[in-house]
Amino acid sequence: MTRVLDISGLTKGFTLHHLNNRIAAFDDISFTVDAGEFVLLKGANGAGKSTLLRTLYRSYVPQAGSITFQSVHGAIDLARAADVDIAHLRRTEIGFVTQFLLARPRVSAEAIVAEPLRLAGVPQDEALDQARQALAKFGVKQDLWRAYPTTFSGGEQQKVNLARALIVPQKLLMLDEPTASLDANARAALVNRLTELKAQGTAMIGVFHHPGDVEKLIDRVIDLTPDFTPDEEERADVAL
Amino acid sequence: MTLTLDAPRIVRTRALLQVSNVSKSYGPVQALRNVSAHAYPGEVLGIVGESGSGKSTLLRMMNLEETPDQGSYTLDLPDVQGNLFDLDRFARRMLCATRIGIVYQNPHLGLLMKHSSSGNVAERLLVAGERSFATLRAKATEALEASEFPLDRLDAPPIELSGGMQQRVQLAKAIALEPALLLLDEPTTGLDVSVQALVLDTLKRLQQDRKITMVIVSHDLGVIRTLADRVMVMRRGEVVETGLADQIFQDPQHAYTQQLVHAKL
Numbered sequence: 492m493t494r495v496l497d498i499s500g501l502t503k504g505f506t507l508h509h510l511n512n513r514i515a516a517f518d519d520i521s522f523t524v525d526a527g528e529f530v531l532l533k534g535a536n537g538a539g540k541s542t543l544l545r546t547l548y549r550s551y552v553p554q555a556g557s558i559t560f561q562s563v564h565g566a567i568d569l570a571r572a573a574d575v576d577i578a579h580l581r582r583t584e585i586g587f588v589t590q591f592l593l594a595r596p597r598v599s600a601e602a603i604v605a606e607p608l609r610l611a612g613v614p615q616d617e618a619l620d621q622a623r624q625a626l627a628k629f630g631v632k633q634d635l636w637r638a639y640p641t642t643f644s645g646g647e648q649q650k651v652n653l654a655r656a657l658i659v660p661q662k663l664l665m666l667d668e669p670t671a672s673l674d675a676n677a678r679a680a681l682v683n684r685l686t687e688l689k690a691q692g693t694a695m696i697g698v699f700h701h702p703g704d705v706e707k708l709i710d711r712v713i714d715l716t717p718d719f720t721p722d723e724e725e726r727a728d729v730a731l
Numbered sequence: 732m733t734l735t736l737d738a739p740r741i742v743r744t745r746a747l748l749q750v751s752n753v754s755k756s757y758g759p760v761q762a763l764r765n766v767s768a769h770a771y772p773g774e775v776l777g778i779v780g781e782s783g784s785g786k787s788t789l790l791r792m793m794n795l796e797e798t799p800d801q802g803s804y805t806l807d808l809p810d811v812q813g814n815l816f817d818l819d820r821f822a823r824r825m826l827c828a829t830r831i832g833i834v835y836q837n838p839h840l841g842l843l844m845k846h847s848s849s850g851n852v853a854e855r856l857l858v859a860g861e862r863s864f865a866t867l868r869a870k871a872t873e874a875l876e877a878s879e880f881p882l883d884r885l886d887a888p889p890i891e892l893s894g895g896m897q898q899r900v901q902l903a904k905a906i907a908l909e910p911a912l913l914l915l916d917e918p919t920t921g922l923d924v925s926v927q928a929l930v931l932d933t934l935k936r937l938q939q940d941r942k943i944t945m946v947i948v949s950h951d952l953g954v955i956r957t958l959a960d961r962v963m964v965m966r967r968g969e970v971v972e973t974g975l976a977d978q979i980f981q982d983p984q985h986a987y988t989q990q991l992v993h994a995k996l
Contacts, residue, residue, distance in 0.1 A: 505982070506984075507989070508985075508986035508989050508990075509986070509989065509990065509993075545981065545982075549975065549978060550975070550977045550978055550981045550982065551978065551981065551982040552733055552734070552974070552978060552982055552984065553734060554733060554734070555734070562741065564740070564741045567740060567741065568737070570734055571734050571735070571736055571737045572736070572737060572740070572741075573736050573737055573738060573739040573740070573742075574736070574961055574973075574974060574975050575739050575742045575771050575774070575961075576739050576740060576741040576742055577975060578774075578960055578961070578975065579741050579742050580741070595932060595935065595957070596928040596929065596931075596932050597928075597929070597932050598932070606939075609939070610939070
């Protein structure tokens with residue numbers, strides 16, 4: 492298998508200056524992820540699952556360790572990469588999916604979904620065409636495509652968000668509970684899209700409240716409970 | 732305990748804007764202390780900080796309105812060389828008219844309030860040497876349209892317009908010559924929230940369609956969050972922290988940045 496990510500000795504805590512203390516999130520985490528592999532992070536609330544995803548995406552800055560990512564430009568340590576390189580990788584190779592849509596005033600649903608394609612250089616018409624197909628797949632009604640999602644219900648916004656977040660195939664994808672509060676049809680559409688991307692070689696690391704939603708995709712489970720050592724990695728079929 | 736970042740390895744283009752080690756004192760007050768900043772082509776750099784942090788002074792220097800006591804400023808453009816602070820008044824004026832656009836918080840600073848809106852935009856083109864009336868009118872109209880200014884009000888003077896419309900005229904004037912750099916000094920401060928959203932949306936569209944490099948100064952974190960790719964936090968004339976916008980807002984490192992982010996409603 493082709494290695495996509497090699498995490499070694501990764502440590503993250505938060506220094507809260509006004510309280511004058513440090514809150515540890517996770518310490519000395521090491522694991523690897525291959526192309527097309529789906530890794531599920533598990534652990535109790537507060538074990539640091541979402542924090543780990545955000546650290547890999549560099550919304551949080553790690554305090555020690557390395558995150559070696561095999562980009563099309565060669566190996567790069569995401570823990571130390573320049574901000575401008577991280578911004579570039581986020582546009583081209585690394586995606587992050589949450590359950591929340593960052594809607595902007597006066598931007599239609601189809602335009603918001605097409606935006607990542609536009610930024611990647613796809614011509615306007617083609618990007619809109621693909622965006623409409625994605626919206627259809629996630630079950631957003633056609634009358635809503637040209638409307639502004641700022642006024643949509645939570646569920647509809649979430650569908651728009653997923654269509655947008657998954658429209659450009661990425662090399663590495665972080666999934667932060669994207670299935671929470673999705674209806675059954677949209678959940679099925681999400682699993683379909685993830686299956687497609689996985690087959691194309693996208694490496695995925697995910698946090699799911701109900702891992703059963705994505706059961707068939709999971710290759711490996713990593714437990715972030717503090718006393719866990721990687722040698723004891725559980726197989727998906729046992730863990731679930 | 733934070734890791735030191737590497738120099739860029741994937742993005743090999745040079746920064747469009749580079750300000751290095753700039754210091755400036757006004758009498759006993761040190762407004763800027765050894766400040767450096769850069770912005771890559773197409774990037775939006777946000778500068779935040781409280782009143783008196785030096786953020787607006789820095790922006791005025793980027794617009795060559797002020798000269799620092801020391802430090803340098805370069806723009807990586809084909810026909811622009813050397814430290815721009817060394818340019819004479821005429822060269823500065825030409826460079827600002829043709830390559831740099833600015834939108835001020837106070838429209839009175841950027842506009843002739845009693846001249847027509849299209850005239851305000853055309854004036855910028857005149858300074859750059861355009862003389863054909865038809866071209867002036869056409870280009871001014873195009874810039875106003877891109878700024879989403881209502882075209883039936885082309886001849887209205889800014890003094891008769893609402894605050895949001897005045898900002899659109901400033902924006903049209905700033906982009907009329909397709910500048911390489913657009914500077915925004917609190918562009919939406921003082922506008923109604925709904926108008927603010929519309930102006931922000933216009934800025935976002937312009938940025939995406941034209942790939943203009945922007946530097947935006949604001950004390951409004953929401954504005955910075957909406958527009959900026961990267962954020963620089965200033966306090967008392969110094970840079971205390973820089974980072975990707977989401978990182979600054981979600982995982983601020985410096986005590987002052989934490990205070991600033993946590994104070995947001």
